[in-house]
Amino acid sequence: MARIGGVTWRRTGKIDGEVHVLAVDDSLVDRKVIERLLRISSCKVTAVDSGIRALQFLGLDEEKSSNGFNDLKVDLIITDYCMPGMTGYELLKKVKESSAFREIPVVIMSSENVLARIDRCLEEGAEDFIVKPVKLSDVKRIKDYMTRDFRVGEGEEKERTRKGINKRKQRDSFDDLSSSPPSILSSPISSSSSSSPSPQSPSPSPPSIISASAPSSPPLDSPTRRLKTTSSE
Amino acid sequence: MDVVNQMQRQFVDYSTSLHREGILDDQFTQLQKLQDENSPDFVVEVASLFFEDCEKLINNMARALEQQGVDFKQVDASVHQLKGSSSSIGAVQVKNVCIAFRSFCEAQNREGCLRCLQQVTHEYSLLKNKLQTLFRLEQQILAAGGSIPVIE
Numbered sequence: 001m002a003r004i005g006g007v008t009w010r011r012t013g014k015i016d017g018e019v020h021v022l023a024v025d026d027s028l029v030d031r032k033v034i035e036r037l038l039r040i041s042s043c044k045v046t047a048v049d050s051g052i053r054a055l056q057f058l059g060l061d062e063e064k065s066s067n068g069f070n071d072l073k074v075d076l077i078i079t080d081y082c083m084p085g086m087t088g089y090e091l092l093k094k095v096k097e098s099s100a101f102r103e104i105p106v107v108i109m110s111s112e113n114v115l116a117r118i119d120r121c122l123e124e125g126a127e128d129f130i131v132k133p134v135k136l137s138d139v140k141r142i143k144d145y146m147t148r149d150f151r152v153g154e155g156e157e158k159e160r161t162r163k164g165i166n167k168r169k170q171r172d173s174f175d176d177l178s179s180s181p182p183s184i185l186s187s188p189i190s191s192s193s194s195s196s197p198s199p200q201s202p203s204p205s206p207p208s209i210i211s212a213s214a215p216s217s218p219p220l221d222s223p224t225r226r227l228k229t230t231s232s233e
Numbered sequence: 234m235d236v237v238n239q240m241q242r243q244f245v246d247y248s249t250s251l252h253r254e255g256i257l258d259d260q261f262t263q264l265q266k267l268q269d270e271n272s273p274d275f276v277v278e279v280a281s282l283f284f285e286d287c288e289k290l291i292n293n294m295a296r297a298l299e300q301q302g303v304d305f306k307q308v309d310a311s312v313h314q315l316k317g318s319s320s321s322i323g324a325v326q327v328k329n330v331c332i333a334f335r336s337f338c339e340a341q342n343r344e345g346c347l348r349c350l351q352q353v354t355h356e357y358s359l360l361k362n363k364l365q366t367l368f369r370l371e372q373q374i375l376a377a378g379g380s381i382p383v384i385e
Contacts, residue, residue: 027314029283029318030317030318030321032282033322036275039272040272082317111313132320132321133321135263136263
């Protein structure tokens with residue numbers, strides 16, 4: 001299939017067939033979009049509107065774990081961060097605390113590009129952090145490293161490659177410079193409710209144009225760049 | 234096929250103008266690319282969900298701002314949701330008003346909030362009209378046996 005941004009779209013030998021993604025988002029619009037993005041990327045999708053429902057689907061909501069294994073074969077959980085009730089972060093923790101499901105990669109999506117938030121999620125074991133709005137390239141990227149984990153017959157350990165966040169932001173800066181600029185209101189931009197400072201611009205897309213102060217891509221020694229990136233893209 | 238060509242050109246021009254005027258951004262184009270024969274009404278469906286969302290959230294904000302003691306956190310929660318969905322559909326002007334709106338919520342500035350509410354209502358109506366026109370143009374092309382041009 002096509003090469004997207006240098007990444008070869010690979011069909012690995014996943015015995016069970018299609019990749020099954022559990023998508024969690026309280027926004028109806030976002031659920032519809034993520035569902036479509038995943039389906040068009042040949043994933044099977046189950047979309048739920050809350051962390052509680054996600055746990056119910058996995059069978060984790062009971063006091064005791066139902067039967068101790070992932071027989072619904074969820075291969076990836078992609079969840080919004082800001083949700084009423086249980087946040088994506090809390091869902092992530094619950095999944096990683098469970099012996100049956102902790103191996104399932106969890107990706108967090110957020111409209112807010114807050115460094116402290118990203119760090120906290122990654123430390124808790126999230127595979128990746130996508131800044132909304134989610135694009136097809138984001139889904140292709142996470143599917144790529146996810147299916148790589150299920151490589152058959154190569155006798156390798158599972159790779160835990162942490163890439164993407166800084167790459168995506170970098171790519172964003174270049175991609176969006178060529179698209180038409182949005183109209184900008186004269187009022188100050190202040191979107192983040194969190195108090196942590198961030199070298200990135202507060203607005204997710206396109207960062208380089210809307211931001212009044214931040215540079216368009218992080219400097220080489222910025223914290224977001226400390227995450228290991230693969231050169232094979 | 235002259236008529237179809239004309240309609241297609243009209244569609245491209247109209248679509249381009251919406252981007253140029255800063256009403257829609259690249260995210261909308263991304264969504265259009267996700268539409269295919271398996272999901273031919275995808276964009277219209279997302280837009281419909283967005284319009285429903287907008288109306289509900291705008292009503293919530295209006296009600297909250299009418300109260301004697303305004304719960305700015307509640308207003309902010311609705312604005313945050315609206316900012317999210319407008320960003321997901323590429324409704325950049327709506328999103329930008331939401332960004333300013335959140336500042337006023339944080340500052341607990343009722344007047345500022347009311348102004349933003351008015352602005353967001355206006356931007357939403359404008360977007361809705363424009364998108365409905367765009368979708369109508371699409372329908373005309375399809376009815377005449379043509380295909381929707383891909384906009385880059």
